[in-house]
Amino acid sequence: MDGSFLIGARAVTRDDTFRAIDPATNEALDPAFATSSLDDVAEACRLAADAFDTYRETDPETRAAFLEAIADEIEAVDGLIERAVRETGLPQGRITGERGRTTGQLRLFAKLLCQGRWAGVVIDTALPDRQPLPRADLRQRRIALGPVAVFGASNFPLAFSVAGGDTASALAAGCPVVVKGHPAHPGTSLLVGRAIQAAVRKCGLPEGVFSLVQGASNALGGALVADPHIKAVGFTGSRHGGLALVEIAQKRPEPIPVYAEMSSINPVLLFPHALAARAADLGKAYVGSLTMGAGQFCTNPGIVVALDGPDLDRFVDAAAEALGGAAPQVMLTGSIHANYDKGVTLLGGQSGVETIARGTEDSGVNRGRAALFGTTGAAFVANPALADEVFGAASIVIRCADKAEVARVLEGLEGQLTATLQLDDEDVEDARALLPILERKAGRILANGWPTGVEVSYAMVHGGPFPATSDSRTTSVGTAAIERFLRPVCYQDLPDALLPKAIQRANPLGLPRLIDGELE
């Protein structure tokens, strides 16, 4: 690995460099990685704009073959798993699984392209004899927005990074992509970036379809979002980081959409009959979800809400026992670990918050020690700081005096990626009363499972009202993610010879079409 970054078909080096740090040891890793300059960013964006008109009009099958080629290339990368493990501290099994998810979602978007619904073809046939005025022939399709900036996420070095869900859905839509790699895993980023670069070449696509810029400064990402060629942004990360990008995007002469997936504490509701039937099992399973991957999931269960009482005591006792025996885990970076420790200290020091249990003592650098807190519904409602996300394996159990207090706790929440219900048949009426609140607050509502683990499929919603995301009308996981990067265009009375293939009268692409309000 040579520490370059990728501008179109080229590998570029610069004198200004940075290194990845192994979070398990704080050791700086070879090689040194070149920091892209602002000129490099501009060049990547210019190439993307040059490629756009050609790339967006490739046939769906061409783009599908490209996505599959990327998946194949990623599977063929030597040393990818090992490098990602070194750069993130995540276990090999997790990274291997994440690679499967990454290639799987590329192949799912390939399949989606061939199904053709994404093109959104809607036709109103001409009515030349209509009174008082004739109706023109109207044909709507969706086209790509333009070049897209994608920010790699620290916590999914493959599935939400260089060839992750944002890149896959943008490329599927027909948008060239300029990725800003996350500075915590530049080697992983470069290996995957080269796989995409190879696929671009093998598929004979314009080089500007993909570039990867790298560097540790915020200015680089800011310049990318501000570049006039960029027409949309995909981001997964902190609330602070996401909002900074949204602000830059809105201040442009031409504002653009930012799809930022930011902050969520993912409430878990324990209903009385479920709690009575299996409090201890629930307590153990909750800690399993909470501590998985050092708690570094967007969907980590950050609060548990339940009626106070002996059944909740049993849940808390089981959770405390499980968490008290949980070994510390390496976190993704030193600063994420430091922020976690700070967040845990802040939360534990809040009035009305008790520390129920901590994981075992740290035995090395950057180890996150799990933390379980407790408070009352009244205290939670009174203090918004208790609802701040602590990124990592920290969670708080909220004991409510009655059902009305449960509802008040939920109504007071900001937008969430998920809301989880632990319920038995006898709890359904109680759950029904709360469902409208949860629907207003969350993008996904799940029963008798745990929020960590996000299926990549047609029906998935990984999104939700602000601040879970910056745009609740979308999802960043699943096939519907493609819609973020498309816009409708209507063609009125154009001669067939001038129409794009997607809406020509003979339907040469074989796309599903809505004609005069009915599916063909």
Add this chain to the structure above:
Amino acid sequence: MDGSFLIGARAVTRDDTFRAIDPATNEALDPAFATSSLDDVAEACRLAADAFDTYRETDPETRAAFLEAIADEIEAVDGLIERAVRETGLPQGRITGERGRTTGQLRLFAKLLCQGRWAGVVIDTALPDRQPLPRADLRQRRIALGPVAVFGASNFPLAFSVAGGDTASALAAGCPVVVKGHPAHPGTSLLVGRAIQAAVRKCGLPEGVFSLVQGASNALGGALVADPHIKAVGFTGSRHGGLALVEIAQKRPEPIPVYAEMSSINPVLLFPHALAARAADLGKAYVGSLTMGAGQFCTNPGIVVALDGPDLDRFVDAAAEALGGAAPQVMLTGSIHANYDKGVTLLGGQSGVETIARGTEDSGVNRGRAALFGTTGAAFVANPALADEVFGAASIVIRCADKAEVARVLEGLEGQLTATLQLDDEDVEDARALLPILERKAGRILANGWPTGVEVSYAMVHGGPFPATSDSRTTSVGTAAIERFLRPVCYQDLPDALLPKAIQRANPLGLPRLIDGELE
């Protein structure tokens, strides 16, 4: 008419009042209209929030019947046409046609609701035996965003006002609506508002489903957008006004989407063969589109782009003759007329711009005198001020030296609602070369027609890149407008007894469903 405004089921009066002005005479009209207070705005929003969970879960047939009831009530309003004519200066035939469009689009949304695609039901069936992990049962549907603020537009007192496209699509989606009536036509607004209020009552819906606040101050609209209960905004009007609302919406603790349809100069391209074949006819038809309704359409053809030469001379001569004989027309308000005059003076005074023709002299107050200007492609590209929208019957013909200059003129444009091609068969190759630019710039591309006149249908796109709208991914006319007010929610492993009807296993609403990637 008593000059009240409408908060839920009530008609409210206040001491602070304002009056409509007949723009044809500058005469203040009776009655005086109560100005809503900021408390009134807050109360309307609170009622809307109270109504939301009930209203959004009404069956599609219930909401369809409600939209049809509104259409029926509007048709039954005595004196609506006369009042709208007095308040806008628009001709009776135009207003009558606009009423038909308004009721027609309410009924089209009713039909759309019954078709059920709007609900976006997508189901991934459980795969309990999948390895390495089972797949949960995942069910996605779309739910309403929440209460919506709608701003009445001055130029469509019915079709883009109290019961216009924004209101119809928001109500169809399941969103309660709080309308801020345009202060230029408060009587029209109240008459239509009462029709909606009556329909709410007759359909037995919660009163908060609709309120109408009125007043002339910007603070009122600002408070409406800032109200925490409001979750989206629909606006049609000036760039300045739209951007002000966008800024307020983005500065909220919870930012919300604003769908603002703002500014467009709607380029018309004349291709050589079409121009050679019918220059004079095109010139006349162009002026017809330009001067219709005193040029007060969002889709008014503000620039014409063509290769310089004798055929273009013939086009210009015919246009000049037609426009020179065009009688002045009453504009919507005194300030719109004053801004038009100012814009025409500014445009005519720009370096390199010649005044080709003006309409006949003004013969009364607030009459807009049509204006036709000419310039070169080089001058247009060099001076962005020539691309500023002048709202009214003003347009500029851009003479280009060659095809490359035509492309430069188009590439330099901001986002547009429409782009029009006048072409013959022999022009198709030239048009094909420019189509990618136009697709990037405009929401609707039309051939051999004129951009004024927007069909309300399935395939229509009345939208486009910034600043044509604040969100190019949407349309404000046509059935796709409903998508602006919906967001997806995913339900994972919920027991059938707890699922909303839209996604219950037996499909009691009979909605179209995508199951495991295939339409059922």
